[in-house]
Amino acid sequence: MTTTMERICMRGNLPLRILVAILVIIAVLFIGIPLAALLLRVPPELMLSSLQDTVVIDALFLSLVTASISTVIVIGFGTPIAYINARCQYPGKKIIDTITDIPVVLPPAVAGLALLMAFGRRGLVGQYLNLAGIDIAFTTIAVIMAQVFVASPFYIRQARTSFAGVNRVYEQAARTLGASPLTTFFSVTVPLAITGILSGAVMTFARALGEFGATIMFAGNLQGKTQTMPLAIYGALQGDINASLALAVILVIISFAVIIVIKILTEKEEAAP
Amino acid sequence: MTRSTLLISLAAGITILALLLAAGCTSSVTSPAQEKKQLTVFAAASLTGAMTDISKTYEAGHPDTKIVLNFDNAATLRTQIEQGAHADLFLSANTKHLTALQGEGLIINNSVKIFAKNKLALLIPKENRANITGLSDLAQPGIRLVVGTQEAPFGDYTRQALGKMANDSAYGLLYQNAVMKNIISEEPTVPSLVAKLRIGEADAGIAFASDVSEGDRALVTTIPIPDRYNVIALYPLGIVQESMVKDQAAAFAQFITSTEGNAILVRYGFAPADR
Numbered sequence: 001m002t003t004t005m006e007r008i009c010m011r012g013n014l015p016l017r018i019l020v021a022i023l024v025i026i027a028v029l030f031i032g033i034p035l036a037a038l039l040l041r042v043p044p045e046l047m048l049s050s051l052q053d054t055v056v057i058d059a060l061f062l063s064l065v066t067a068s069i070s071t072v073i074v075i076g077f078g079t080p081i082a083y084i085n086a087r088c089q090y091p092g093k094k095i096i097d098t099i100t101d102i103p104v105v106l107p108p109a110v111a112g113l114a115l116l117m118a119f120g121r122r123g124l125v126g127q128y129l130n131l132a133g134i135d136i137a138f139t140t141i142a143v144i145m146a147q148v149f150v151a152s153p154f155y156i157r158q159a160r161t162s163f164a165g166v167n168r169v170y171e172q173a174a175r176t177l178g179a180s181p182l183t184t185f186f187s188v189t190v191p192l193a194i195t196g197i198l199s200g201a202v203m204t205f206a207r208a209l210g211e212f213g214a215t216i217m218f219a220g221n222l223q224g225k226t227q228t229m230p231l232a233i234y235g236a237l238q239g240d241i242n243a244s245l246a247l248a249v250i251l252v253i254i255s256f257a258v259i260i261v262i263k264i265l266t267e268k269e270e271a272a273p
Numbered sequence: 274m275t276r277s278t279l280l281i282s283l284a285a286g287i288t289i290l291a292l293l294l295a296a297g298c299t300s301s302v303t304s305p306a307q308e309k310k311q312l313t314v315f316a317a318a319s320l321t322g323a324m325t326d327i328s329k330t331y332e333a334g335h336p337d338t339k340i341v342l343n344f345d346n347a348a349t350l351r352t353q354i355e356q357g358a359h360a361d362l363f364l365s366a367n368t369k370h371l372t373a374l375q376g377e378g379l380i381i382n383n384s385v386k387i388f389a390k391n392k393l394a395l396l397i398p399k400e401n402r403a404n405i406t407g408l409s410d411l412a413q414p415g416i417r418l419v420v421g422t423q424e425a426p427f428g429d430y431t432r433q434a435l436g437k438m439a440n441d442s443a444y445g446l447l448y449q450n451a452v453m454k455n456i457i458s459e460e461p462t463v464p465s466l467v468a469k470l471r472i473g474e475a476d477a478g479i480a481f482a483s484d485v486s487e488g489d490r491a492l493v494t495t496i497p498i499p500d501r502y503n504v505i506a507l508y509p510l511g512i513v514q515e516s517m518v519k520d521q522a523a524a525f526a527q528f529i530t531s532t533e534g535n536a537i538l539v540r541y542g543f544a545p546a547d548r
Contacts, residue, residue, distance in 0.1 A: 116472070116474065120472065120473075120474050121473065121474060122472060122473040122474070135417075137474055138417070138457040138458050138474065216461075219458075220419075220457055220458025220459070220460075220469075221422065221458055221459050221460065221461065222456065222457065222458055222459055223459075226458070227459075234461070235422055235424065235459075235461065236424075237348075237349065237352060241352070
């Protein structure tokens with residue numbers, strides 16, 4: 001393994017290596033410069049004063065709460081789907097696999113419109129909920145639903161791959177030693193797949209935090225109730241650009257943290273034999 | 274295996290470079306002189322219907338001009354122009370954003386003029402399930418109301434109008450508070466507000482009288498708001514300093530304020546500007 005890697009990295013003629021280096025530098029700068037520009041535009045004192053702005057505080061709080069709840073919901077519903085799709089053959093498996101993957105390729109605005117057509121008060125399901133006195137669209141619940149819809153595939157896909165990677169021998173050993181299927185799942189399968197599960201959950205959290213298109217369509221835009229960070233960034237851009245920039249920097253910092261957490265998690269796995 | 278992967282990625286990289294170079298070359302080729310002049314117009318979203326119509330009429334009479342329209346919230350358009358977006362003519366839904374651009378030296382001063390006026394109105398879906406007949410119904414608990422964001426002109430005017438009503442004994446502060454409580458969403462643009470009414474997600478909205486397009490009139494009713502509470506919006510236009518086609522922009526601006534242009538604006542619910 002190391003020898004092939006070294007061969008690629010150390011050998012090869014010079015012009016080739018220079019060309020590769022140029023392409024790498026262009027790619028890194030392309031992503032790095034806008035991020036740096038954002039960070040440089042916001043001096044710490046502006047950041048601190050923006051953090052006292054109620055629009056910023058409300059958006060930050062709402063985003064963290066809704067994204068956390070969304071992640072918990074996705075783990076709760078996504079884990080069984082990921083597990084059975086990794087382990088079992090059953091009729092319609094491909095269909096379920098495809099449906100749970102669709103939100104990844106769907107533009108978020110389409111997701112929002114679809115949710116509105118389903119759960120709006122004239123919607124396919126929403127009209128009956130409305131008769132029962134339940135209105136979902138344009139509430140904080142709608143924010144969470146939009147996030148769950150858009151972010152769930154990130155967890156389900158990752159967890160499915162991780163479950164598929166767990167060697168069944170360990171599970172069978174636990175079963176022959178008398179563990180129930182549920183005990184086996186929680187004390188053997190989950191610990192072995194934990195890295196993938198966690199990084200999937202972190203990705204879902206990050207995607208939920210960044211949700212914009214589906215939220216503004218399905219949940220609307222109301223400070224303290226449905227105005228999450230991305231919506232506040234968009235809204236504040238029309239007025240107080242400083243609030244926009246402060247929120248953007250907070251999101252950049254969170255994104256960095258997310259990537260670092262995933263890196264640490266996956267490196268641990270690579271280090272393990 | 275690994276070597277072929279490297280080769281493939283290299284080939285991809287070289288292709289990208291080649292494409293970049295090719296793109297650079299084609300853009301430097303000079304275009305023929307008799308090509309159509311392209312005029313980019315940034316217009317407040319409330320002008321969507323009227324300006325689409327006006328520019329079609331204008332293009333029909335001026336085959337040498339091609340008008341590209343970009344509609345958005347006036348505040349967003351202003352930010353875009355400030356950030357260097359290419360526009361020749363800016364049509365705002367209030368004087369604030371155009372004046373700001375003038376202050377920054379981005380608009381030609383003597384090109385600025387008011388071309389239309391607009392008033393707020395109450396917008397109700399045709400089926401009117403919530404049974405709204407006038408302004409006083411907006412305070413009823415459970416009414417789902419949509420307004421503009423504080424930054425969008427129509428949202429700003431709505432707050433001003435509600436402020437006037439709060440100071441009037443006929444409505445008062447309690448009315449204003451009750452109405453504000455009924456807001457389910459603050460929409461960044463008028464079309465997104467009207468959409469919420471059309472699909473029946475909201476019971477009422479407040480926007481400009483002109484905001485219900487001809488196609489929507491079958492679906493959305495407008496109830497006028499009395500002048501003493503209303504806010505008269507002045508729509509100014511201005512030619513962008515950086516424009517390369519200032520003459521064309523001036524000619525089109527002239528057309529917008531002409532009798533023919535005014536007639537179209539009136540058809541879409543605007544009031545003509547004083548001359």
